[in-house]
Structures are given as structure tokens and as C-alpha cells.
Amino acid sequence: MALNEIMRPALAASHFRAACSNCDLRELCLPIDLTDDEMQRLEMLSHHKSNFPAGGYLYRSGDHFKSLYAIRSGSFKTRILHDDGREQVTGFLMAGEIIGLDAISTDTHTCEAVAMEASEVCELPFAKLEALSREIPSLQRHLYKIMSHEIVRDQGIMLLLGSMRAEERLAAFLLNLSQRNAVHGMPPTRFTLRMSRLEIGSYLGMKLETVSRTLSHFQEEGLIRVKARAIEILALSRLREVMEKP
């Protein structure tokens, strides 16, 4: 497994933008190939929720499962909460990605999704999606692939959390963001973090101070430039080396 595939690979963000009344759902998370007629049927079952506020909950842990959501614009974080107060950020999701897959298993959301900025989502009622996927084989296959893709992504993060050091984790994280930002038309070496050091730390299994220190260290090494949440990658290839050296 190539190291640049460890975290959510570029295709996660680039393909699949499924049907929804106001979204181009033709590229929802993975490539989907539907006829115009099929596309229209997919669009008919979706609702559009616009102007989702920053900090707002898309759903909470324990909520009854009804729909998947396709992020049309903005970004979300998902997290699971512990009884004892600890929390773990399990993902940062960007436009074009699908959110809510965890809830299918038990018909209850096991994590919660919070908007990190003003965002728009398409609601995809799962019962309808399921029924339609029975009639459109390529849609069914697509749903299976999206879910499998999420499994691969999560296992990549298990590798990261289980066997990488702090520097390697952060390098992997930055490179992953770089890839995913590039997909949205932004330059791969300049982007703005949507999340705090605390959230990055929770995601990567380290403390916020360690995140901050490691970013500073990368800057001293000339690998990146950090200015608050603005990141500029100065040496992509050397950053990859950081990640690949045990």
C-alpha cells in the first residue's frame, strides 16, 4: 500500500456527487455512470437543505437514521463521544463526500456530524435510495463502492494511529488535505485549514500542543509555511519522505 493512499485518497473527494435536486450528483464520491433518465430519478428522491450554519449539527449520536447526506458545499467533522467525556474525531468531510454511512447498521447514528463552516447538503432518504438502487444496478454498485471506500479509509487511519509517529501522522494529514483541495480546483500547495489544532489532534491521536509544535518544526525545516490556519507546502516531496521513513 502506497503511503500517499493511507488517508482518504483524492478519489474520495473527486468522484460521486450524487443526484440531488440542486446538486450535480453525477460525481458523488466515486465515478457514477447513469443515463439522463436514471439521473433524473435519483434527483427526484433527494431534498436540498441549504444554508447549514457553521457549528450546527447535521445529526447527533443516537438520532434515528433516515437519510444519507451529500455535502454540496462547506465541510463537516464527524466524531464519536465517550461516556467519560473523551471524544474522537473520525473524519473531516468536504464537498462531494457522503456522510452518515455509519448509521445504516443499526438505524441509529453512532457518531455526530458538525459543520465546520456554513455548508449545504443534499439529503438522500435512504429507503428511497435503497429502492431505486434495486432498479438501477450501477447505482447499487456505486453505493457498495462508497461504503467499501469508507472502510478502506478507516483502515488507513488505523494504520496511521497504530504505527506512525507524530511527525509522520501530521505529514500524512497535510498531504491528504493537499490532494483533496487540489480536487476542488484549489492549488495543492496552498490551502486553509477548516479545523482547529485541537480537532486535528483528536483526529490524529495527539495533543494540540504536539500538533502545534510539529507544524512549527516542519516550518523550521522549510517543509511548509504556517500562518495561523493558512498552510503553504514548500517541499511536497520532502514532506512525503517524512511520512515514509519509519
Place this chain on the structure above:
Amino acid sequence: MALNEIMRPALAASHFRAACSNCDLRELCLPIDLTDDEMQRLEMLSHHKSNFPAGGYLYRSGDHFKSLYAIRSGSFKTRILHDDGREQVTGFLMAGEIIGLDAISTDTHTCEAVAMEASEVCELPFAKLEALSREIPSLQRHLYKIMSHEIVRDQGIMLLLGSMRAEERLAAFLLNLSQRNAVHGMPPTRFTLRMSRLEIGSYLGMKLETVSRTLSHFQEEGLIRVKARAIEILALSRLREVMEKP
């Protein structure tokens, strides 16, 4: 999220034992409700591979994806390999569980599955399974649920790796094994580990020495009794407390 749900919950092992010519597939991983006729059709598409040898590969990383596998007896570990030699065990799978879900995404296996003892599996050709699931709604729903369940499990392990200490991780691991063993008719407080300290360490993100030391420590505390790979849990509730105290 309750702490005893963090790792693969009991239902993962208890329910779903899907159709396969020689297996009772009626309970494959999650409850499945099919008519006799539907069951027969599910069984018709499956092959039975018996006598899978210990240490043998069910599939390797990079193999072309063709089938899912239902474990009929025995157990497997799945792991992802790094370019630089590091490996991460991503799961220990027991009878009744489904293996190979990661490969649907790209039609290529991203991890490898190795038998930890002599095992039997049912092969479920995915193309046929997919087609049949279009005709049997409850089978389709079942497949979605199994995949979602794997996502929930993986995210539980992310929580474990990202925010728990060594003692807590190992306590969670033992309690999870206890649950899953109970499901197979074995007493919940006495079971045999199928995996080495090295493999446990890889799975839990710690070194084998730390696994060993922590087991010894639990024994000194009177929580468990360890004799090589034989484990006896002496104080289930106190072991849960270990896991729940930050």
C-alpha cells in the same frame, strides 16, 4: 457510546451466517430474514472451500476482487502492509463473520487475510450476490448493514487507538473477545487467544513487550489469569472499570 460497544460488538459475531452450500448462512453477521426459497437461491450461488490451512492466505494485497467470504469455522486476521515494511493488523475475524469488504471499492484487495488456525470459509461471488440482492430487498439491506457495521467497528478502533492508554486498550480487547467467544457457546470468562502478543500489539498500536507487561499487570491485580494463550477473566466488572477510567 457505551464503552462495551467500542470494539466489534457481540452482534457482529452472533448474527449473519449467510447462505453457502454447506453453511447455515441464515445468520451471517447480522440477523437476516429470508424465505426458504430466497435462502435456497442464496445458497446456490456460494461455493464451499473446506480445510483452509493455518497460516494460509485467503487473499493477498493486490489480488483481484471476486468474492466475499463467510467464515464457517476457524479464524483469520486481516492486515495492511506498508511500503517500508510496517504492518497493521486491522481485524481478527471469527466464525460467522464476513471478510473481504474492503475490496469492493477498487475491485482489488487492499489488505491481506491470513488464517490463524485451520479454517473453513464459504465463498460468495460478489457479482452474483449483487445481482441477487437486487431481487431480494432484505438481502440488499443486509449487505448495506454489514458494510455499515464494519465502518462502525473501524471507527471504534480509531477511538481506541486515538484516545486510550495501553491498559484501556487491552482491557477493551479482552472484553471484546469475551463477548464474541460467549456468542460461540464458549464461557465468557475462559478462552484461548488465537493470536500472538506481536499480533495483538499490532492491532492495538503497542509493542509486544507492552502487551505482555500489561497482561502480567492485570494478573497481579487479580483481574485475569494468564497462562500462555489461555485467558481467564476473574473480575469482569473491574476490567470494565479499567477501560472506563481516563
Place this chain on the structure above:
DNA sequence: CGTAAACTTGAACGCACTCAAATGGTGTGG
């Protein structure tokens, strides 16, 4: 423009790692 939150940096600590050696367990061939 002022306040609170986010971030950076420093210093000391501690958990888990590394290195190393001894012990125990397992399987195989004599």
C-alpha cells in the same frame, strides 16, 4: 476595539519504547 478563544512555546514528567537477557512452550526428529 476589546474580550475570549486559539495558538505557540518552554520546562519537567511519565508512559510506552528500545535493547537485552532469561525463561517457557512447542514441535520435530532421533
Place this chain on the structure above:
DNA sequence: CCACACCATTTGAGTGCGTTCAAGTTTACG
């Protein structure tokens, strides 16, 4: 059935990475 070899496991001692605690500084936002 035992002896040997090999691998798995345990245990010890010392180290280091990341944490904790504690300022000080910058940024975001009303």
C-alpha cells in the same frame, strides 16, 4: 518418549517521544 532447537513470552533497565502544566502571544469575532 525424550532431547534439542526454535520461537514466543516474560522481565529488567534505561531512554525518549509525546504529554502535562504553565505561561505568553496571536487571532477571530461581536
